[in-house]
Every structure is written in C-alpha cells, then in structure tokens.
Amino acid sequence: MFFSAADVKSCMQRVQVLKYAEEACYNGSITIKAFSSGLEIGSCNWTISSPKANIGHVSSSIFQSETAMDFNYHALQGCDAILYSDNSARNILGNVEDENCHFASVNSDLSIKSDTDNSWEVIGEALLNADERSEEMEKLAFIISCAVDSVEAGGSVLVPIGRLGIVLQLLEQLSLSLKSSNLKVPIYVISTIAEELMAFTNIIPEWLCKLRQEKLYSGEPLFAHVELTREKRLHTFPAVHSLELLKIWQEPCIVFCPHWSLRLGPVVHLLRRWCRDQNSLLVMEEGVDAELALLPFKPMAMKALQCSFLSGIKLQKVQPLLKILQPDFVVFPEYLRRHIGPPNSSSSFLGYSENQTLRIPNRKELPELYISMDLATQLSWTKLDHMDTSIARLKGELVMEHGKHLLLPGNEQAISSDTRPLLHWGAMDLESLLAALQKMGIKGSVEQGMSDAGSEIASVLHIFEPSKALIEVKATTTVISASDESLASLISEAVNTILNSI
Amino acid sequence: MAIECLVLGAGQEVGKSCVVVTINGKRIMFDCGMHMGYDDHRRYPDFSLISESGHFDAALTCIVITHFLLRGYVYDNVLCFLSYYLILRYPTKALAPLMLEDYRKVMVDRRGEEEQFSSENVLDCLKKVTAVDLKQTVQVDKDLQIRAYYAGHVLGAAMFYAKVGESAMVYTGDYNMTPDRHLGAAQIDRLQLDLLITESTYATTVRDSKYAREREFLKSVHKCVANGGKVLIPTFALGRAQELCILLDDYWERMNLKVPIYFSAGLTIQANMYYKMLINWTSQKVKDTHATRNAFDFKHGDFTGAEGTIACSPKQSTSSDCSTSELAPSVALDGSTGIETSADRPSSRVLSSKIAGSIGTEEKISYINRSSSSPLLLESDFEEKNGLCSEKTTYISCFTGSVTLKNSVVAVCRFDRSLINAPGPCVLFATPGMISGGFSLEVFKNWAPSETNLVTLPGYCVAGTIGHRLMSGKPTTIELDKDTQIDVRCQIHQLSFSPHTDAKGIMDLVKFLSPKHVILVHGEKPKMALLKAKIQAELGIPGYDPANNETVCISSTHYVKADLSDKLIQTSLSPNFKFLKTRLAADCGLDSLNIKATSPLQLCDDRISEGILTMGKSQKAKVVHQDELLVILGDEKQGVQCANCFPVNMSNFDKIKSADELSGEVQLFDKSSQLYAKLSSELPELNIQDCGEFLQVESFRASVCLLDNCPHRTMDNPCDTFEAVYFCCTWAMEDEKLAWKVISIMKNFGINAP
Numbered sequence A: 001m002f003f004s005a006a007d008v009k010s011c012m013q014r015v016q017v018l019k020y021a022e023e024a025c026y027n028g029s030i031t032i033k034a035f036s037s038g039l040e041i042g043s044c045n046w047t048i049s050s051p052k053a054n055i056g057h058v059s060s061s062i063f064q065s066e067t068a069m070d071f072n073y074h075a076l077q078g079c080d081a082i083l084y085s086d087n088s089a090r091n092i093l094g095n096v097e098d099e100n101c102h103f104a105s106v107n108s109d110l111s112i113k114s115d116t117d118n119s120w121e122v123i124g125e126a127l128l129n130a131d132e133r134s135e136e137m138e139k140l141a142f143i144i145s146c147a148v149d150s151v152e153a154g155g156s157v158l159v160p161i162g163r164l165g166i167v168l169q170l171l172e173q174l175s176l177s178l179k180s181s182n183l184k185v186p187i188y189v190i191s192t193i194a195e196e197l198m199a200f201t202n203i204i205p206e207w208l209c210k211l212r213q214e215k216l217y218s219g220e221p222l223f224a225h226v227e228l229t230r231e232k233r234l235h236t237f238p239a240v241h242s243l244e245l246l247k248i249w250q251e252p253c254i255v256f257c258p259h260w261s262l263r264l265g266p267v268v269h270l271l272r273r274w275c276r277d278q279n280s281l282l283v284m285e286e287g288v289d290a291e292l293a294l295l296p297f298k299p300m301a302m303k304a305l306q307c308s309f310l311s312g313i314k315l316q317k318v319q320p321l322l323k324i325l326q327p328d329f330v331v332f333p334e335y336l337r338r339h340i341g342p343p344n345s346s347s348s349f350l351g352y353s354e355n356q357t358l359r360i361p362n363r364k365e366l367p368e369l370y371i372s373m374d375l376a377t378q379l380s381w382t383k384l385d386h387m388d389t390s391i392a393r394l395k396g397e398l399v400m401e402h403g404k405h406l407l408l409p410g411n412e413q414a415i416s417s418d419t420r421p422l423l424h425w426g427a428m429d430l431e432s433l434l435a436a437l438q439k440m441g442i443k444g445s446v447e448q449g450m451s452d453a454g455s456e457i458a459s460v461l462h463i464f465e466p467s468k469a470l471i472e473v474k475a476t477t478t479v480i481s482a483s484d485e486s487l488a489s490l491i492s493e494a495v496n497t498i499l500n501s502i
Numbered sequence B: 001m002a003i004e005c006l007v008l009g010a011g012q013e014v015g016k017s018c019v020v021v022t023i024n025g026k027r028i029m030f031d032c033g034m035h036m037g038y039d040d041h042r043r044y045p046d047f048s049l050i051s052e053s054g055h056f057d058a059a060l061t062c063i064v065i066t067h068f069l070l071r072g073y074v075y076d077n078v079l080c081f082l083s084y085y086l087i088l089r090y091p092t093k094a095l096a097p098l099m100l101e102d103y104r105k106v107m108v109d110r111r112g113e114e115e116q117f118s119s120e121n122v123l124d125c126l127k128k129v130t131a132v133d134l135k136q137t138v139q140v141d142k143d144l145q146i147r148a149y150y151a152g153h154v155l156g157a158a159m160f161y162a163k164v165g166e167s168a169m170v171y172t173g174d175y176n177m178t179p180d181r182h183l184g185a186a187q188i189d190r191l192q193l194d195l196l197i198t199e200s201t202y203a204t205t206v207r208d209s210k211y212a213r214e215r216e217f218l219k220s221v222h223k224c225v226a227n228g229g230k231v232l233i234p235t236f237a238l239g240r241a242q243e244l245c246i247l248l249d250d251y252w253e254r255m256n257l258k259v260p261i262y263f264s265a266g267l268t269i270q271a272n273m274y275y276k277m278l279i280n281w282t283s284q285k286v287k288d289t290h291a292t293r294n295a296f297d298f299k300h301g302d303f304t305g306a307e308g309t310i311a312c313s314p315k316q317s318t319s320s321d322c323s324t325s326e327l328a329p330s331v332a333l334d335g336s337t338g339i340e341t342s343a344d345r346p347s348s349r350v351l352s353s354k355i356a357g358s359i360g361t362e363e364k365i366s367y368i369n370r371s372s373s374s375p376l377l378l379e380s381d382f383e384e385k386n387g388l389c390s391e392k393t394t395y396i397s398c399f400t401g402s403v404t405l406k407n408s409v410v411a412v413c414r415f416d417r418s419l420i421n422a423p424g425p426c427v428l429f430a431t432p433g434m435i436s437g438g439f440s441l442e443v444f445k446n447w448a449p450s451e452t453n454l455v456t457l458p459g460y461c462v463a464g465t466i467g468h469r470l471m472s473g474k475p476t477t478i479e480l481d482k483d484t485q486i487d488v489r490c491q492i493h494q495l496s497f498s499p500h501t502d503a504k505g506i507m508d509l510v511k512f513l514s515p516k517h518v519i520l521v522h523g524e525k526p527k528m529a530l531l532k533a534k535i536q537a538e539l540g541i542p543g544y545d546p547a548n549n550e551t552v553c554i555s556s557t558h559y560v561k562a563d564l565s566d567k568l569i570q571t572s573l574s575p576n577f578k579f580l581k582t583r584l585a586a587d588c589g590l591d592s593l594n595i596k597a598t599s600p601l602q603l604c605d606d607r608i609s610e611g612i613l614t615m616g617k618s619q620k621a622k623v624v625h626q627d628e629l630l631v632i633l634g635d636e637k638q639g640v641q642c643a644n645c646f647p648v649n650m651s652n653f654d655k656i657k658s659a660d661e662l663s664g665e666v667q668l669f670d671k672s673s674q675l676y677a678k679l680s681s682e683l684p685e686l687n688i689q690d691c692g693e694f695l696q697v698e699s700f701r702a703s704v705c706l707l708d709n710c711p712h713r714t715m716d717n718p719c720d721t722f723e724a725v726y727f728c729c730t731w732a733m734e735d736e737k738l739a740w741k742v743i744s745i746m747k748n749f750g751i752n753a754p
C-alpha cells in the first residue's frame, strides 16, 4: 500500500475548501480564487493575484455544461498572464498532425477577421454557440439508442464511465427512453460511493448549471435520479456481492460502475459475465486503448461502443477566448505552438515544456502603498528647498491585505523612534552649531582639527557650560559626548537644526 | 469621502428593515421589509425618499436581501424593483416563492385585501434575482463588490459586505452569535470597515445558557401535557419550528412520552423540504452528523427529526371559513402500535404502514438507512403530490422517513381542524407566529379559555399582535374586534431564546470587526440608546441609532496611493515581524463565539519607519527606503552618534571576581554575569545581546574602556575614590531614552552591588 486511509484523512485536514469566487489569502499577499470551469461539478480554474501580477490558470474547461456550472471565463479577464493548460486537445492533436490537417480552416467558422468588427459579445456568442452542446447531446442519444436496442434484444448494458456529469445525464435520458419504449429494466449503480454520490449531487445547487438551479427554485429535485430511485427503477449498491443486490438482481439490466480501465472494480466481474453475449453492450470512454483493455475478455461477442466526450476547450475556441481575456502573456504547452498565438495579438506567447522553468517578465509597475488619509495627515512633513518636494517619514502599521500594502494608523507605542530623526545629511558647520547652542544657553569653544597624516580631519567643539561636553565632527560623522542627559538632548536638538534630518 | 445612510425602516423599531446606503456614488438598498403591526402606510418603508418619481432603477445600484423571516419580508413593493440587480443567497431565493406565496394568501384571506401580486408575478420576478454563495465575491459593477457571510438566524440568512473603492461596510441583517440546533453561529472575516450596520433586537438582553432556557421550555411543556393540557406554539415557518421540534423530539424519547405533536403549518413542512435539499447551508454539525452514508438520513436529534411523516395536503377547499393555507387531516403515527389514521385517506395509510413497518427496532432502522439511501420521497408522499395536491406545485417532500421515529416517539402529523377540540393533551406548532391571525389565532381562540392549556411564544412579538399583548403582562381578556372577546385563562410561557443575537453577541461582533462607525437598526429605541452608549464607552466606536427616514452621514476611509520601492518592501516584509500582542489578545475572547478570524497579517515592525514618503508637485507620491532617499537627493549621510564614558563602582564586588574581570573584561557581559542579569530583569521587553566584548541593546553599545584619556569621558571631576571600571557607550540619536535608561541601571548596579 502506498498510503492508508489515515494518510488521506490527515492530508485532507490540511486542505482548505473554497467556494467559487471566494477569496483565499495566503500570507496576505497572494489572493487565490476559484471559478467554475464547466468540466465537471465543482471543477475549477484559478486566479492568483499578487501585488506584482495576476495570473489565471485555465484547465480543461467547457463553455456550456448540462450539469456543472458553466465555464466562468469572464472572471479571468484582467489577468496579466494566462497559464493555458487545457491538455484535452493533446490526443486529438496527435491524429491531426498525422493527417497533416491544420487548423487554418478552423478560423473560418468563428470568423475572426479584424479587430475592428470584433466586439466581445460577438466572440462571446461564438464561444457559447450551441454546436458543442448539440454534438454532445447527439452522442448521448446514440449511446442510448444502442443501449435500448441491446436491452430489447435481451442483452445487458455495462457503462464503466468515470465522468460524473455524463453518468448523471445518461441516467436521466436512459430512463426516459426506457419508459417511452415501455421497457421495465432495472438500472444499477454499483460503487462504494454510489449512494453518497446520488445524495450529494442533489444538495449542491450552487455548483450546477442554470437549468438545474431553476429546478431548485421550483421545488424539483436537481437530478432525475431522485425520482428513479423512488420509483425503484434505479438502485445503488456498494459492491457486486451486496446482499440486497443479489436479492433483487435481474437481467437484462443496465449497470453503471467503475472502473473505466476495465481492470478494477465491479466492471471486471460483469464483463466476464456478459462478454460472450452478443446482445450485451459495453460503453467505454475514449482515452483507453480498447484493444488492450478488452484483451483479457476475448473472444468478445459483446458489442463495445467507445465514445469521446467533450473534455475541454476546442482548439478553435482558444483564440477567441484569449481575445476576450486579453492577457499580456499567454503561457501554453509547447506542443500547441502551431495552434495558439496569432501574430497580430497584443499578447506575448511563451511555450512551456516539462521540467523547464519559464520566467515571465513583470510588466507591472511598482506596487502601491495605500496610506490611510488619517495617517497621512498626521505625518510631519519637511520641505526640501532645492527640490520642490516634501518628504515625511512613515509611521503606523503596515498591513498586507488581499495583495495590497496598506499603511494604517497603528498602535503608536510600538514605535519607539518617532521623536528623533533617524537619518541626517548635509554638512556640519561648527560655527552655526555654536551659535545655535548659544541660543539655548550653552557655551563652548571650537578647536579646529589638525590634519594628521593618515587620519581624518576632526574638529572639536568643547562645551563647558552648563557642564562639560564634547562634540567631535568629522567629514561624515558627528559624535556627541556628554555625561548629562538633558545637556546631551539639547545638543542633539541643536545638531538636528544644523543638519538636514528626517 | 462619506457614506450616506438613509434608514427607511427598522429605525428605532423592530420590523420593516430597510436601509439605503450610498458609498462613493453607488446606492445599495439592504432589505425591504414590512411591519407586521400596522395596516396603514406605516407598514411599508417610504420609498418616495429614494426617488420621488418612482424611477428606482436609476436611483439604486442594487438591492441586497439578507433573509426571509417574517412572512413576506420582501413584499409587493419590491416587485417593482425587481427589474434589476437583487442579491440574495441561494436558500433565500429558493425559499422566496414559498414565503411570498404564503404572505399573499394571508393578506388576501385575513385582511380581505385585493391581491397585490400573483404567484406568477412572484416566480417571474425571482428569475431576475441573482443568488450568491457564501463568501462568493460578487463584482456588481466595476467598483462595487458584495460578499455574503453566514449569519445563522434562519436558513439562508446572510450578512453582507459591500465595498466601493476603499470604503467598506457590513450590513448584518438579523444574525445569531450562538449556534442553535440546526444552524451555526454567524461567521465573518476580520475586515477593514468604515461602517457596521447591525440589528439590535436584543440590545440589552444577555441571555443565560442555552441549556437552561431549553430545559425551562421543555419542563413547561411537559407539565402542561402531563396535566392533560394542550400546548400551542405559534411559529413562523423557518428556523424556530424546526429547532423546537428537535428539542421536543429528543425529550419525548427520553421521557418516553406518547403525547402527539402536531405540525399544522404547511409552510413549515415545505420549508423542511428545502432545509433538506439545502442541507449544505445548514450548520456544520448537522452536516457532520449525517455521516457520509446519506446526507438525508437524519439521525436522532437532527432538526428534521420530528416530522417523520411528511407530506402536505392542499388547503382544504371545503372549509372555506378558515382562511389560511393550513394543511388538512391525516395521519397520527404511533410507533409502538403501528398506525392510526385520523383521516380515512388511503394514501396516508400506505405511508404510515410503510414507516411503521420499517421502524421499531434499531436493526430495521439501519435497514432503512441503507436502502432508502437517496433523498427520496416516500411512495405515498408522491402519490399525494400527484393526486391530492396537484394544485400546488412547490412542495415535494424528500424525507426518508427513517429519521427519529426510532421507537416510540413523536407522531408528527398534520393537524385536523377537528382535532382542535378533541380530548386529550397535544402539542401543536401553528403558523403564523405572534398569533397575528390565521390558524394560530383560530386555535388560540379555542384553547385560551382553559387554564390547563399553555401558549408558548417563541421569540419576539411585534407591537400590535396578540402575541405582544400576551407577553406584556397577562391580560384576562383580549378583544379581537367589537364582537369577539377571548377569555385568556391559559398559561403563557415566553421562550427567551430566539434566532437573534443578544447584547453580548452584538458587542462581540462590533469588537471583532472594529469598524470606524456603528449604526444600530431593528431594535427598540431606549435599548438602542443604551447599547449605543455602551459601544461608545467600551469600544470607543461612535454609534448612531437613526429613526426612520433619517440620514446618517459618516466619513469613510480614503487612501493616498504612493508607489512603493522594492527595497522598502523587502526590508519591511522580510520575515522578521512581531505579531501585535494586543490584537492576539482580542482574538482570544472570541474563540468561543466561533467567529472565524482570517485576520490579515499584522506587522508590528518599526522598519516601516525606514520608509520616506516623498511628494513632488507634479509627480505621483513615492515611498522609498531612507537609504534611497540620499541617492535621490545626491547627498551623503551624516552619521550622528552620542557617546558617554562613565565609571561604575566595582569595589563592592567579590575580590576573586574582580580579579577575573581584570584578566578579561569579557566576564562582565557574560550571560551569567550579574550585570547582564540585572539589565535583563529591568528591561524585559528588550533584546539584550551579549556580544562578548560588548553589550548591545538596539543601537546602544557598551564596552569596558581601558583608555586613560577617553574623549567621551566628559565628567567634570573624574572620581578616583573607588575602584572604578569605565564603560564606553555609544548610541544613535533615536535610542536616546533607552541609552540613558541603561546607563542609569549600570550606574545603580555599581552602587547597589552586594
């Protein structure tokens, strides 16, 4: 065993769960948000914003989903960089390359001609066009018609598909078809989490597509499996050997169960059982090497249907999407180089490949400090004569919040150093200092420094009233020596008036 | 910059919440309620103050609804606003049609008013409503950001955070700071706020432990039914009824009571359905108890507990005298005997027998849990829907039926009007709360004259309702109208817990959020004034309690933006900050309140004072590190140091020790040395570094001076009378105070040494 249930549990304790569009702040400086990607219920894309840059991460996304909340691409607008990592096209691309068919033709259906006549809405419509959906619906309809045929012929249907959204849709539509064909065939969902899943999918309206949400508002269950279970047409079981299952099992039937690899889970048993039955049907996802997967079950009399479902952004939609997002940088997998990045885009395109660090230049200007007005008015300003500039030393409490540096009036006692300047510059003129001291009633005399070989010229101001003190002045340092605290303090004040200080 | 706050409702009164806030040009209406106690224009906020012409679209950026509680919290007037942005939480949106429909019926039936809107109206309008998830940050437009936080109170209730530019505020709506049995306590982040608008229903009440209050409630109910009395609990649809039902269910089982508990409120049953579907939004505890097997298999003690049966039947169209949407007769279920149908409806029988057949033993229950796994309707439930209840579209019950009906327990049934005068004890939950009319009034008329009966009033009753009259001194008769008088001989019990926060909760929230200003709404005038004074005195936060139609104007945070140099960021954000002690202390008090503090990182670091803000005439303000300033100025740094070389009398020290000292000064500063110990104990807050040859505190540095003619030794008459050790000290000007303190400690050390 690589890990135990306890490992998983302790790992999950460190996981913070977010809702869509909830801001999670790491260290105050990085704000992380998730937005629906449309691929599956709860799946998401991320934005990561820091004071220096906003980055959007695009994973496999589907613009309009029948189950999950749609791909919220608007939320990715305003990102400085888009990290494009929808790899769903990889398989398709392989084939395409072979056939040497390019995507030049692709642009024509979305007609991105010039920037002038391309308002966002137009592109948006193109992204949302219903073709994708109807294509998917056709696929489902085909699967269902095959399934109904099999059942009518007395065969069973085995659906080891991992995509939850597809499973839920198949359940709904299959039951409708069975009903209209007047077929009383039970549907079993066999999985350790089947029951939980069925219950769970019905309490998460906030993650579902608009249509499903409407069901909530009209008081209907979110998915039809609720009704199916109630009507005892759908049954869930944790395992093939569940006692209840054995009690009510009947064939032909329709079974949804893991695993799509055909190597694990209930599917193995059922496939063994039905593989010689020419009336039975196996529905598989694409991405599995069917030859290899079915090898142990050969010879197969059972029909197998392999189906590819939409599992990401279609390549021809990438450019329109990027056009809407308008990032400064698009970072994409190198193998997509030929398909991403029109020459006349305002974005820069950077390809990445595995195990390679990519540096993205930072185009943002300096980050900003937000100084609260209350505090700004409390600062003590010094006007610099020759520069037409005023300067003030900062104080207060620096807070990092949602990637913003805020300076707020803090608790003052924490800052011990706001009475004396921290920094001096300018030239020290001993005569002026003496004059300033005299105004304070302090008397002394200047002893001009001797230039010893090798050492710095030091001038000294001896103070003898009210008590003895010494001010030693070199080119860039001044040292005040006094045994009396108040005298030392007065001298410091005098020094501050002669030098520039802040 | 200012935030303008126009209170249209709930100003120095309870009910009719409505506040219009203008922040940096954005106008948001929070809630839009009505007052239950009035029949005239006072029932509604005066919307003409928003826009005389009635062009609300132009006058408001959006409307935010925190929750529904009173029937028709959002009422017809809102419908004219609904053409644009209205924000509320998913559960609130889901419940809205129920609530509005119910309100509509009450109004039409009870007051004989003309229909102000139709059910279709309601559904149409709600389509335009934007529902939000908790903590989801909604960008209403470029500048306005809205976020919902969990408020407890009732299902779907939220506090709303609104931010425009740098100005931010929170409007709480009603909230609850202590978790009840089905909903958790309010949770909010620590936010930088200019304004907090909070409800103050219980501005001065501090409630005792919930446990004691619950026990008191249970005992009074038990006592009544033990004496053969009938208990009437008038409640609103959401929250209260569910919570009390769990309590009773629990208690019934513990005490092995068989007295039936009836649910007369169709609305409540529908609401329960939503509670189940929206389980996700109820408290973590309820969620957790549902383990993973099935989110809907409510185990013992959960809110759904008591309504084991389900199912609503339509309004009884035959009994035209009764005007409410209360539900028709049905099943009384007694776990021990099987079934009893109080109405001869076959569907009921099916239902009952199913439940009865499957419960009874623990074992069977677990069976139910396994097989009726999904959130499904019981068979008969659905039959009812299809057959008898076809006129209603909105209720489906998704109860599994297993529930709490463990062994004996509660027969929660719909209440037949004929049961009103049936013999024997019972407990009845009836709508509406406050006995403001409808079915609860009808039952009250019948039960009030008997002293064995009990009326339990949960929560607040608005002035003008019968509930209010019962609570403010027990009247002997209540005049319903000219012709009807009710003798009130029954016992009255007021439940002191309610889904509103108490005074401590309000104070805790205000303290936690530490806004710059607080506006109190939804409370009683004198109590609000007291609370306002308390907030001002204890927390130093200015408070306001405007009356209706008054406007409060407060200043809001405004920031000066300055470019920030990298060097300063690096010095001030390097991981070397101390956490502010005061802040941490403040948090401790709130732990118990379950407020999740995701406070921003608090940097208490002087290094921000190494930053210099420069402002030129025609350029943007810039913040640089002081070292960078000199580069900009093209000037050189002048180091200014203070110094002093002074003697410390060491003659009293152990001879051996001083011999050591002579051989190496190091000993004096050793961590084991007495001098070091002395300094550490006198200056505990400072980090005193022992660097071997010298000792350092901040910029202050002291070392033994062996020079005979040290220039820093400026004493008038150097003393040679004692065995003196000279210390040469230097420090930077900013550590002046500290330096002299250390010097005096060192000098005293010499004098006082043993």
Ligand SMILES: [Zn+2]
Residues within 6 Å of the ligand: B067, B068, B069, B070, B153, B174
């Ligand atoms: Zn309320």
Ligand SMILES: [Zn+2]
Residues within 6 Å of the ligand: B644, B645, B705, B706, B707, B710, B711, B712, B713, B726, B727, B728, B729
């Ligand atoms: Zn010295």
